[in-house]
Amino acid sequence: MRGLPPPVVKITPREREILDALLSAASNRAIAERLGICEQSVKNRLTGLYKKLGVGNRVEMILVLLKTHP
Numbered sequence: 001m002r003g004l005p006p007p008v009v010k011i012t013p014r015e016r017e018i019l020d021a022l023l024s025a026a027s028n029r030a031i032a033e034r035l036g037i038c039e040q041s042v043k044n045r046l047t048g049l050y051k052k053l054g055v056g057n058r059v060e061m062i063l064v065l066l067k068t069h070p
Contacts, residue, residue, distance in 0.1 A: 012025065022058060027069050058063050 011019070013033075024039040028046070032039040046058065055061045 011049075011052070015045055015049055018042060019049070019061075019065065022046075023062065 008056055017033055021034055026034065028039050028042045032042045035042075048063075050056060050061060053061055053064050055064055
């Protein structure tokens with residue numbers, strides 16, 4: 001189905017904060033400290049983002065983000 005735009009993925013404000021921190025190469029622990037949440041919450045949000053973006057890990061997610069939002 002060439003020519004169709006990719007589906008729109010809705011990202012919550014908290015997910016956006018996590019993605020921004022991830023793009024600055026922050027670890028899960030650093031992201032948790034920066035946002036005042038526990039590290040497990042960061043992991044849970046990342047897992048949800050992997051599913052939303054159709055990726056298997058943070059490297060793939062960063063590549064998708066850089067490709068779609070240079």
